[in-house]
Amino acid sequence: MKASEIQASLRHLIRQKLPAFVWGPPGIGKSSIVRELAEEEGLDFLDLRLSLLDPTDLKGVPFFDPERRQGIWAAPSFLPSDPDSRGILFLDEINTAPPAVQASAYQLILDRRVGEYELPAGWSIVAAGNRESDRGVVYRMPPPLANRFVHFEMEVDLEDWKAWAYGTGIDPLIVAFLSATPEALFDFDPASGAKSFPTPRSWSFVDRILKGGLPEELLLDAVAGAVGRERALDFLSFRQVAGRLPELDTFLDGEERVEEDPRLLQVLVAMLVSRAASAPEDEELAGRILRASFRLPGEFAVMLVRELQARGVALEESEAWGEWVERFAWLLEG
Incomplete structure (x- = not known):
C-alpha cells in the first residue's frame, strides 16, 4: 500500500x-x-x-x-x-x-x-x-x-512522495531529478552491504545538505554519504544542468523561453509547482504560471498543469485558464 x-x-x-x-x-x-x-x-x-x-x-x-x-x-x-x-x-x-x-x-x-x-x-x-x-x-x-x-x-510510490515533498518544501531540484529518474527514489539491495543508498529518508538528508550551505567542493562526498556515489554523481550532474535556468520570477514575468532540454524543463516544472504549492489559493500566481506555460513545449505544459491540479492549485478560476484549455486540451485527451 x-x-x-x-x-x-x-x-x-x-x-x-x-x-x-x-x-x-x-x-x-x-x-x-x-x-x-x-x-x-x-x-x-x-x-x-x-x-x-x-x-x-x-x-x-x-x-x-x-x-x-x-x-x-x-x-x-x-x-x-x-x-x-x-x-x-x-x-x-x-x-x-x-x-x-x-x-x-x-x-x-x-x-x-x-x-x-x-x-x-x-x-x-x-x-x-x-x-x-x-x-x-x-x-x-x-x-x-x-x-x-x-x-x-508499505511500498514506495513516487507520486505519493512528490505530494509529500511539495508539501514540506523539499528542494525542487530533488523533485525534478527523481521525476526524471524514478528508480533513484528507492534502491535498496539487502545483499549489497552498501552503507549509503537512496531512500525517501536519505533524499530528505540531501535536501538538508543542500540547504545547509556546504561548500561546493564538499558536496559530492556529503551527498554520496546519503544516497551512494552513483546517485550522487547523477544528481549533481543534473543540478549542474539546472544552473542554466533563468530566475523563476524572470521567467514568469517575461517572454524568455527555456532551452528545450528535458532535464531543464523537469526542473522548471518542479520549481513552478513548488512555488504554487506554497500558496494554492493565490489566483494571481496561478494565472502567471498558466500564462508562462504557453512558452513551454506542449507535453511539459500539460505535465505542469496536472501537477498543479494534483496539489489543489486554483487554476480554473484564472482568466488564463480558458486560453490554456484552447491551446492544450487536445494533449490532455491523449
Whole structure:
C-alpha cells in the first residue's frame, strides 16, 4: 500500500483503538506517516523503541508495598499517565527487540495494560518494523504477538512522495531529478552491504545538505554519504544542468523561453509547482504560471498543469485558464 493509503487506514483504526503494524524496508517513512497523522489529528505522539528496553523497563520494577503487604510493579515513568490525554503510542522497530521484551509487550498491546500500568483510554497503539527479507537485525515475531495487530505493508510510490515533498518544501531540484529518474527514489539491495543508498529518508538528508550551505567542493562526498556515489554523481550532474535556468520570477514575468532540454524543463516544472504549492489559493500566481506555460513545449505544459491540479492549485478560476484549455486540451485527451 502507498503511504497515503496506509495513513488513511490508520486514521480510522486509531479511532477504533485497533493496534496496527506497518511493515516495510528501511528509510521509506514508516515513522513519519504516523507522526504526521498524530499532528493532523491533534494527538500526542510517543515514539518508544522496544529494542532499547529490557523486559522490566516496560512491565515496571517489582517492589514490596508494606501497606498492602504484597509485591507490586512500579509503572514506567515514560509511558503516558494523564487519564485525559489523547495520543499515539508508536512502538518502532518492535521486531528488533529481543523476544523477552516482545513478550512484555503482549499484554500492553492486547489488553492496554501491563503490570500495574494501564494505557489511558484516549491512546492508540501503532507499531512498525523492517521485514525479515531486509536482512536487518530482526527477530521473527511470534504468532501470538502478530495476531494482535492489523498489518499493512508499505511500498514506495513516487507520486505519493512528490505530494509529500511539495508539501514540506523539499528542494525542487530533488523533485525534478527523481521525476526524471524514478528508480533513484528507492534502491535498496539487502545483499549489497552498501552503507549509503537512496531512500525517501536519505533524499530528505540531501535536501538538508543542500540547504545547509556546504561548500561546493564538499558536496559530492556529503551527498554520496546519503544516497551512494552513483546517485550522487547523477544528481549533481543534473543540478549542474539546472544552473542554466533563468530566475523563476524572470521567467514568469517575461517572454524568455527555456532551452528545450528535458532535464531543464523537469526542473522548471518542479520549481513552478513548488512555488504554487506554497500558496494554492493565490489566483494571481496561478494565472502567471498558466500564462508562462504557453512558452513551454506542449507535453511539459500539460505535465505542469496536472501537477498543479494534483496539489489543489486554483487554476480554473484564472482568466488564463480558458486560453490554456484552447491551446492544450487536445494533449490532455491523449
